[in-house]
Amino acid sequence: MSKRPISSFFTKLPPTSSKKPRLTPPSQDESPDPTPPTTHPSYPHPISSLPPPLLTLLDTYARPTPRSITKTDLEITFHQPFFPQPTAKSLYCFLRSNLPFYRVTYTIKRGDFETIVKTPRYTTVFGVDDHSYFSPADKDTGAYDNISLLNRKTDKTLLSYDNNTKNTNNNERYKSCVCRPRPIPQCLEVLKNIVERESGETFNFVLVNYYADCGDSITYHSDDESFLGPNPTIASLSLGTTRDFLMKHKEDKSLTLKLPLSNGELIVMKGPTQRKWLHSIPKRSQTVTGGWTNGGRINITFRKGMEIACTGNYYKYNVGSGPVYRWDDGKSEMVVYEGETKDTKEISAIASGSGIVRNGEGKEMSEGSGIVSGERK
């Protein structure tokens, strides 16, 4: 495998309003070397890098000027589209095949009752809050293998990842994390860089949702946790099937908004939007996009976590402690990843069995059956 530095694809792209392509597509006879997969001890498996032709298509698109949507307490920039349809569809297939996903289950306490909540979609997350940063990739090879986590103030190592240790961490700062914080792999870092360039914002977390079909959803909530700062900007990219993004004002019930989000579209939510509005992707009995019925959808949100608590929260609710899922092309569905350790197999057997009720009173429920306000769970 060629050792072309991954970092050559990571260079921060300067903000630009130019509508012209910025990279020259490779000619037939000089196709660039493929970038090796991103590997890191915190990953359950190597994560493939974007094929150079797809990378070029993503970066050279002359995107139309976005439109602004403003309502009381709401500021959204709508890039329609951010990536052209065929490119976005390739990206959708690529990410669905190559990212590790989780179907997280967690418990919440309501009075004396402990309730098990099953997240009604697949999720995954990469990144770390602003108090820490990952050391740069290897200068010569671009490899991630030895990337460690450093304290932003002191530049001292907080976690040096070791292939031989379990995927838990003993670091005081991140002791509430269900797994070790994971650096953003090349395929998502590239997208983050393009979104940052076009929006003029910076992000340190990439959260991915995979809605397998029209029955997967996210309940009404707002991404207004204090660990994101007072008026967080959140950029949200949609790939695959069109799904309705519903919004409603937290106080004024007459204020609502429905945005069908389609393949390749990006919304950037800003200002008071998270503080004042809720949003959701409701279940549907059927979705039809083009000739495609009840297809899947990937949503990627780019966020900036300001506080340490953000990291524990995001890994708990988007990775959890259950099995890893990967896309199976033959079966056309997510299946439990076979390369898992004995420990995760045991957890997966417990989670998929019927005996997960923690106390006599507990009952299972789906997130979709309740409104979770103020927290994205």
Ligand SMILES: O=C(O)CCC(=O)C(=O)O
């Ligand atoms: O899938 C979407 O468009 C929304 C996802 C979302 O709201 C979230 O991840 O917090």
Ligand SMILES: [Fe+2]
């Ligand atoms: Fe959200």
